[in-house]
Amino acid sequence: MSTEYLAAEQARTPDSGVLLDVRDLHVEFRTRDGVAKAVNGVNYSVAEGETLAVLGESGSGKSVTAQAIMGILDSPPGFVTKGEIVFQGRDLLKLGAEERRKVRGAKMAMIFQDALSSLNPVLTVGEQLGEMFTTHQGMSKKDSRAKAVELMDRVRIPAAAERVKQYPHQFSGGMRQRVMIAMAMALEPDLIIADEPTTALDVTVQAQVMDLLAELQRELNMGLILITHDLGVVADVADKIAVMYAGRIVETAPVHEIYKAPAHPYTKGLLQSIPRLDQKGQELYAIKGLPPNLLRIPPGCAFNPRCPQARDRCRTEVPPLYEVGPVRASACHYWKETLGE
Amino acid sequence: MPEPQNPFDDGRQAVAPGGGAGGGFDLAAEEAGTLDKVPGQGGGGDLSEKPRSLWSDAWRDLRRNPIFIISALIILFLIFISLWPGVLASQDPLQADLSKAQQGSGPGHPFGYDQQGRDVYTRVIYGARASVTVGVCATLGVVILGSALGGLAGYFGGWWDAILSRISDVFFGIPVILGGLVFLSVITNSTVWPVVGFMILLGWPQIARIARGSVITAKQNDYVQAARALGAGNKRILLRHIAPNALAPVIVVGTIALGTYISLEATLSYLGVGLRPPTVSWGIDISDASSQIRNAPHMLLWPAGALSLTVLAFIMLGDAVRDALDPKLR
Amino acid sequence: MGRYVIRRLLQMIPVFIGSTFLIFFMVYALGDPVAALFGDRAPDPATAARIRADLHLNDPLWKQYLLYMGNIFRGDFGTAFNGQPVTELLRSAYPITIRLTIVAILFEIVIGITLGVVTGMKRGRPIDTGALLLTLIVVSIPTFVIGYVLQYLFGVKLKWVSPSVSPSAPFNELILPGLVLALVSLAYVTRLTRTSVAENTRADYVRTAVAKGLPRRRVVVRHLLRNSLIPVVTFIGTDIGALMGGAIVTERIYNIHGVGFQLYQGILRNNAPTVVGFVTILVLVFLLANLLVDLLYAVLDPRIRYA
Ligand SMILES: Nc1ncnc2c1ncn2[C@@H]1O[C@H](COP(=O)(O)OP(=O)(O)OP(=O)(O)O)[C@@H](O)[C@H]1O
Numbered sequence: 001m002s003t004e005y006l007a008a009e010q011a012r013t014p015d016s017g018v019l020l021d022v023r024d025l026h027v028e029f030r031t032r033d034g035v036a037k038a039v040n041g042v043n044y045s046v047a048e049g050e051t052l053a054v055l056g057e058s059g060s061g062k063s064v065t066a067q068a069i070m071g072i073l074d075s076p077p078g079f080v081t082k083g084e085i086v087f088q089g090r091d092l093l094k095l096g097a098e099e100r101r102k103v104r105g106a107k108m109a110m111i112f113q114d115a116l117s118s119l120n121p122v123l124t125v126g127e128q129l130g131e132m133f134t135t136h137q138g139m140s141k142k143d144s145r146a147k148a149v150e151l152m153d154r155v156r157i158p159a160a161a162e163r164v165k166q167y168p169h170q171f172s173g174g175m176r177q178r179v180m181i182a183m184a185m186a187l188e189p190d191l192i193i194a195d196e197p198t199t200a201l202d203v204t205v206q207a208q209v210m211d212l213l214a215e216l217q218r219e220l221n222m223g224l225i226l227i228t229h230d231l232g233v234v235a236d237v238a239d240k241i242a243v244m245y246a247g248r249i250v251e252t253a254p255v256h257e258i259y260k261a262p263a264h265p266y267t268k269g270l271l272q273s274i275p276r277l278d279q280k281g282q283e284l285y286a287i288k289g290l291p292p293n294l295l296r297i298p299p300g301c302a303f304n305p306r307c308p309q310a311r312d313r314c315r316t317e318v319p320p321l322y323e324v325g326p327v328r329a330s331a332c333h334y335w336k337e338t339l340g341e
Numbered sequence: 342m343p344e345p346q347n348p349f350d351d352g353r354q355a356v357a358p359g360g361g362a363g364g365g366f367d368l369a370a371e372e373a374g375t376l377d378k379v380p381g382q383g384g385g386g387d388l389s390e391k392p393r394s395l396w397s398d399a400w401r402d403l404r405r406n407p408i409f410i411i412s413a414l415i416i417l418f419l420i421f422i423s424l425w426p427g428v429l430a431s432q433d434p435l436q437a438d439l440s441k442a443q444q445g446s447g448p449g450h451p452f453g454y455d456q457q458g459r460d461v462y463t464r465v466i467y468g469a470r471a472s473v474t475v476g477v478c479a480t481l482g483v484v485i486l487g488s489a490l491g492g493l494a495g496y497f498g499g500w501w502d503a504i505l506s507r508i509s510d511v512f513f514g515i516p517v518i519l520g521g522l523v524f525l526s527v528i529t530n531s532t533v534w535p536v537v538g539f540m541i542l543l544g545w546p547q548i549a550r551i552a553r554g555s556v557i558t559a560k561q562n563d564y565v566q567a568a569r570a571l572g573a574g575n576k577r578i579l580l581r582h583i584a585p586n587a588l589a590p591v592i593v594v595g596t597i598a599l600g601t602y603i604s605l606e607a608t609l610s611y612l613g614v615g616l617r618p619p620t621v622s623w624g625i626d627i628s629d630a631s632s633q634i635r636n637a638p639h640m641l642l643w644p645a646g647a648l649s650l651t652v653l654a655f656i657m658l659g660d661a662v663r664d665a666l667d668p669k670l671r
Numbered sequence: 672m673g674r675y676v677i678r679r680l681l682q683m684i685p686v687f688i689g690s691t692f693l694i695f696f697m698v699y700a701l702g703d704p705v706a707a708l709f710g711d712r713a714p715d716p717a718t719a720a721r722i723r724a725d726l727h728l729n730d731p732l733w734k735q736y737l738l739y740m741g742n743i744f745r746g747d748f749g750t751a752f753n754g755q756p757v758t759e760l761l762r763s764a765y766p767i768t769i770r771l772t773i774v775a776i777l778f779e780i781v782i783g784i785t786l787g788v789v790t791g792m793k794r795g796r797p798i799d800t801g802a803l804l805l806t807l808i809v810v811s812i813p814t815f816v817i818g819y820v821l822q823y824l825f826g827v828k829l830k831w832v833s834p835s836v837s838p839s840a841p842f843n844e845l846i847l848p849g850l851v852l853a854l855v856s857l858a859y860v861t862r863l864t865r866t867s868v869a870e871n872t873r874a875d876y877v878r879t880a881v882a883k884g885l886p887r888r889r890v891v892v893r894h895l896l897r898n899s900l901i902p903v904v905t906f907i908g909t910d911i912g913a914l915m916g917g918a919i920v921t922e923r924i925y926n927i928h929g930v931g932f933q934l935y936q937g938i939l940r941n942n943a944p945t946v947v948g949f950v951t952i953l954v955l956v957f958l959l960a961n962l963l964v965d966l967l968y969a970v971l972d973p974r975i976r977y978a
């Protein structure tokens with residue numbers, strides 16, 4: 001199933017432009033109430049300078065996949081049980097803890113949703129930025145302070161030289177998220193994972209922060225995994241989209257194609273649920289039903305209890321990722337039908 | 342300073358700034374360390390539903406917790422022997438045979454004899470009553486007085502609150518043992534009541550602070566706001582909506598405090614101001630025995646063991662209840 | 672900051688007056704200082720009346736309190752039962768108890784914090800369960816029992832230390848008493864540290880620190896501990912007063928002539944000046960320690976501002 005697809009995709013992209021290749025990743029959480037299978041065979045890849053947007057309902061495993069890639073899963077209870085995370089040609093899951101640590105921050109970095117809680121409340125912003133340089137590059141404290149100011153200038157925080165001595169709570173939400181971005185960018189990594197970087201912000205600053213991120217990405221030619229619920233942003237900045245459902249990828253496609261014609265009923269529902277100007281006044285569509293309980297994922301296609309197109313086969317046979325186009329795949333037995341409509 | 346030192350609320354209240362004397366810091370961020378057991382949302386729907394599920398969830402948890410079961414059994418056993426000591430001990434705890442003073446165990450006298458030749462086993466059984474009475478009565482008094490004063494202060498705020506805070510600061514400013522010495526040394530009544538009264542006098546501010554804190558938290562909850570919006574009166578809101586939630590931390594701390602009061606009784610008896618003969622109490626026997634440790638360790642071992650086990654049982658019970666009520670800790 | 676300190680100092684005044692008055696009330700109103708002077712002998716009524724007048728015992732209590740406080744602020748703490756001025760007792764007793772408290776605080780810091788950090792990071796492992804059980808047992812046994820048992824064990828049986836402390840009470844003789852004095856707080860510090868560390872381990876900013884690729888040591892020391900220890904440090908600060916006031920039992924067991932010992936003597940002999948004098952100083956120490964802790968809190972946690 002998915003391995004076929006992978007082989008196909010690799011055949012198509014023989015050049016080494018692939019930065020990150022996640023293959024058949026499985027993650028589970030062993031909790032008191034049972035084993036929650038949060039990620040059940042995720043496949044996606046990101047090339048240098050490319051932006052992959054990851055979509056999906058709350059609880060579909062977007063953040064857990066990202067944490068597994070970064071190597072910051074909360075473990076226990078979380079465990080990677082299967083799969084590969086090939087980054088710059090090396091399978092990260094086979095590296096030792098120390099090697100893995102050296103990749104984090106230097107080669108790949110992460111931006112979290114809530115900058116206030118993600119920054120250390122009792123250290124100044126300057127210390128938190130500076131320690132990237134002192135720990136990874138052995139830079140002196142003084143030089144790292146200068147670097148911190150430079151970084152803050154770069155993410156356009158006004159009066160950086162003074163603000164470097166302030167604490168996170170003295171910053172506004174937008175400025176705090178800029179600090180997070182500066183921290184992620186500090187060592188000019190090759191891959192950035194941004195987990196809902198603008199969700200916690202005021203609508204007015206969301207666009208500014210997103211623009212900044214996109215601009216820096218272009219400048220440094222970084223790969224970007226953008227986890228988001230904002231389909232508007234996706235259309236603007238993403239090259240590719242991966243849609244997740246119950247810990248699996250249900251559809252991957254270049255961004256313009258998916259908007260034109262989704263090849264999976266879940267993607268379709270997702271796109272129909274965003275308000276559009278041309279449909280003003282019409283009732284908003286909502287996918288009916290609830291996301292599955294990860295302790296008891298339904299057999300067959302995990303989406304079948306909620307799918308308007310489901311039939312008997314869907315309840316028994318897990319759909320593989322069918323190849324839909326050159327860089328396009330859908331995990332629906334009836335993708336043709338969905339696409340054709 | 343020594344609020345009857347209670348190592349087992351893990352400082353989640355004690356730590357909040359201003360928890361000491363005075364108060365007056367603002368946490369710029371909302372991370373104040375309060376024990377927020379109150380379910381987050383609520384809103385419309387059946388307004389009384391939330392607290393009930395908190396308790397029933399906790400109960401389901403507790404029934405499966407061996408620590409809870411063991412400590413509950415120990416406590417039930419204690420209550421039993423304090424009510425009917427004669428069932429397990431047929432002798433008279435006061436009957437002394439000086440010829441047997443400090444003798445070790447023998448047939449019919451498994452724990453041996455004390456300094457005056459009284460049977461240690463019988464005294465351990467009969468001693469439970471005084472300790473349990475002191476613990477239970479002091480706790481009841483402290484909980485009733487503390488939660489009434491603290492709860493009202495938290496609910497109405499303003500002057501009430503300011504005055505109460507200052508008064509409890511005054512009581513916190515007096516070390517417990519010192520207060521006990523001063524207060525009890527002038528009292529000649531040899532029953533348990535002066536000791537109980539003293540513990541209530543110095544113990545209530547501890548509960549008042551906790552009750553105040555949790556009432557303030559509960560007051561801000563959506564379903565309380567909703568009830569108020571629907572026109573419910575103060576009395577109804579307090580009794581129906583706030584009390585069930587605010588009670589949880591009070592019960593937890595109260596249970597643990599019960600253990601520490603039992604221990605405190607022993608310490609006061611050791612200092613000569615606690616219970617006095619002819620009352621039979623572990624505290625009295627322990628303090629008599631502690632200076633005899635070189636000659637007759639068994640005299641110390643049994644009553645001290647019984648008392649420690651009792652204190653341990655109450656602390657573990659409170660701990661287990663707290664864990665069950667606080668989902669954050671899982 | 673200056674204004675905050677002044678406000679806090681002003682707030683301390685009613686608490687100071689309240690606490691000292693309460694003790695004053697208990698000592699003077701509940702006991703009979705004159706009878707105490709004569710011990711078991713019945714005083715001759717005329718002498719008793721003269722003494723009452725001298726000591727202002729016929730005045731209303733608030734007036735007696737004011738007179739007493741007035742004297743205290745002039746440095747006159749009255750006379751102890753043995754005829755010594757109370758100030759002399761204070762001068763000899765406080766340094767001893769301060770030394771004892773320092774030893775106890777060191778135990779809290781070294782053992783309590785270490786155990787707390789280890790158990791907090793290894794939650795649920797055997798070492799955690801074991802240490803927790805130990806803290807429970809320690810608080811369940813009355814301090815004086817542990818005191819006697821350890822004295823017997825280390826002082827009499829093993830002869831590692833002398834069972835009682837010499838009058839000069841040097842630091843090395845105070846190690847065992849300091850440990851006994853610290854025990855309950857030690858258990859508290861362990862549990863407080865454990866909870867705090869365990870809570871912060873899951874904090875977002877710790878996850879960030881890991882995601883930054885910082886070495887584990889740095890994540891733990893600079894990010895996790897720097898935050899987790901704030902409540903612990905403040906607890907230990909407030910505990911200074913508690914330890915000094917709670918030393919009565921320890922000092923009695925080991926025959927240490929410190930604050931607790933003098934207070935105990937004063938109470939037994941119903942010597943009001945000794946009791947009220949020592950308590951007044953204790954309350955002051957307690958209030959100042961609390962103020963310092965609040966200021967320290969603001970230094971450690973920049974989110975706190977002086978209001
Ligand atoms: N530390 C954890 N312990 C137990 N279960 C966890 C943990 N972290 C995540 N999970 C489980 O993994 C599932 C996927 O979570 P994840 O955070 O990846 O969702 P998400 O797609 O990022 O959703 P959202 O859009 O809300 O961020 C969740 O349903 C959750 O139950």
Ligand code: SF4
Nearest residue numbers: 301304307314332333
């Ligand atoms: S496989 Fe069946 S249930 Fe699943 S999405 Fe396709 S049609 Fe719907």
Ligand SMILES: [Mg+2]
Nearest residue numbers: 062063064195
């Ligand atoms: Mg997420």
